Amino acid sequence: MGFPGTAATKLVAQQNELYSLGSRLSQKIWLFNKLVWEPMNSEGFRKLTYNAADQKASELMVAPYRDLPADIPFIGTHAWPAQAAVHAGLTNVVDAIPDNWPMALHLAEGAVHAVQTPSAYLGYKALRGMDKKRTLNPMPEGSLYCTGHYIDHELVVNIPFDCLKRIDRALDGSPTRYLLSVGGAGAQQDLFQGIIEHMLPFIDADQAALFVNVGDHADVWESLKARIPQLANATEHFDDFGEIQAYAESALEGEAHGIHAFGSSDIFAAVYSTNLLMRACDLLVTKPSELAFYPVPKLMIKRVGGHEAWGAIRAAEVGDGTYELETLQEICGMIDLVQAEPAIIADMCDNIVAADAVGTYDGAYRVVQLACGDDAGAAIAE
Structure with missing residues (x-):
C-alpha cells in the first residue's frame, strides 16, 4: 500500500475493498454469512488450489522489490508480499502467518514460514485439510517455525x-x-x-x-x-x-x-x-x-x-x-x-x-531472528 500506482498496490487495494464488503455483508445478511462468508473463510481459503492462483497473481507485485538487495532480511506480514519477494529473487524471506486456523492462503513457497501457536504449527506442518481428496506431503524441515505471538516491543x-x-x-x-x-x-x-x-x-x-x-x-x-x-x-x-x-x-x-x-x-x-x-x-x-x-x-x-x-x-x-x-x-x-x-x-x-x-509473546523478536538467519534461536516449539 506504500507504493501508489503500482500493480501491487492496486491489487491489494482492490482485494481489500472486496474483503471489507464481504465482512460488512456477513454481519447484515445471515444467509450470506452462513452460505458464503463463513465457509469461504474457513474452507475456501484453506485449499491448496486457492494458493496456487495467488502464487501466480503475486508475480505481478514484484516491481517494488526489484531494487532491494537479494539478501536483505524481509518479513511479509501477509502471504502476498512474501510471495512477491520470493518471485523478485529475495533469499531471506519470512512469511509471518497471522491466523491460528491453517489455510493454504497463507503459504509462500520458497519462504520460511512462522506461526504463532503449536496447534497452528502442526496444522501447517501436515498441510491439514488443504486437499480433501488426499493426504499431502508435510512441509519440509526448516520451512516452518512456531515463534510465539507477534507483539509490538513496547507492549511486551x-x-x-x-x-x-x-x-x-x-x-x-x-x-x-x-x-x-x-x-x-x-x-x-x-x-x-x-x-x-x-x-x-x-x-x-x-x-x-x-x-x-x-x-x-x-x-x-x-x-x-x-x-x-x-x-x-x-x-x-x-x-x-x-x-x-x-x-x-x-x-x-x-x-x-x-x-x-x-x-x-x-x-x-x-x-x-x-x-x-x-x-x-x-x-x-x-x-x-x-x-x-x-x-x-x-x-x-x-x-x-x-x-x-x-x-x-x-x-x-x-x-x-x-x-x-x-x-x-x-x-x-x-x-x-x-x-x-x-x-x-x-x-x-x-x-x-x-x-x-515462557516467551509466548516474543514471536515478533523471533521472526526477526529468522529473517536474519538465526534459525536456532527463533523457534519455541516444534
Whole structure:
C-alpha cells in the first residue's frame, strides 16, 4: 500500500475493498454469512488450489522489490508480499502467518514460514485439510517455525507494569476500562450499539469507562452517535495522533472516566492508536482476529469469518481472554460478570504474566531472528 500506482498496490487495494464488503455483508445478511462468508473463510481459503492462483497473481507485485538487495532480511506480514519477494529473487524471506486456523492462503513457497501457536504449527506442518481428496506431503524441515505471538516491543516490555496497574484498579474499585476496537472492515455496528447501550448504566455510575477506537472509519462513529444519543457527550480525539498519544500516556498513571472516542484518517495512526490505548485499558473488546494474540485481557465478541474462531480458542486456553461470545446476550452477560467480579481481570493478568515468562509473546523478536538467519534461536516449539 506504500507504493501508489503500482500493480501491487492496486491489487491489494482492490482485494481489500472486496474483503471489507464481504465482512460488512456477513454481519447484515445471515444467509450470506452462513452460505458464503463463513465457509469461504474457513474452507475456501484453506485449499491448496486457492494458493496456487495467488502464487501466480503475486508475480505481478514484484516491481517494488526489484531494487532491494537479494539478501536483505524481509518479513511479509501477509502471504502476498512474501510471495512477491520470493518471485523478485529475495533469499531471506519470512512469511509471518497471522491466523491460528491453517489455510493454504497463507503459504509462500520458497519462504520460511512462522506461526504463532503449536496447534497452528502442526496444522501447517501436515498441510491439514488443504486437499480433501488426499493426504499431502508435510512441509519440509526448516520451512516452518512456531515463534510465539507477534507483539509490538513496547507492549511486551511493559507487560509486568501494565498488568500490575490493571490488578490494582480491579482491586481498588476504580472504573473498569473497556477498549472497543472497530475492525478493519468497519463491520458489526449493530453489535457495537448493543454493547455500548448495555454499558451506559455502568458508565453513568462511574463503574466503567469506555474507549472506542473506530480507526479510519469515522462514519462508524457518526452512525453510532446517531443511534445512541448519549454519545453526544463523549470526548472525541480525532485526527490528532499526538493528542491521542498524550491521552493514552496520561491514562496509564491517571484516572479515566466516561466515554472517549478515537480515530484517524491515516490508517497507520488509526491502527496504532489501539496499541497505545491497549496499555491503559483493563479489557479489550474485540473480535478474535490478530488482536486475539495480544497480551491484554480480552472479551471476545463474535467472529467475522470462520477462520477467526481459533483465535478465540487460543486466547481462552492461554487464559488471557474469554471464549468467543457469539451473541449480544452472551457479551452483555460477560460484561455484567466482570463488573460484579473484577478479579476476573486480575486472573487474566496473572495468566498473561505467566505466559510472558515462557516467551509466548516474543514471536515478533523471533521472526526477526529468522529473517536474519538465526534459525536456532527463533523457534519455541516444534
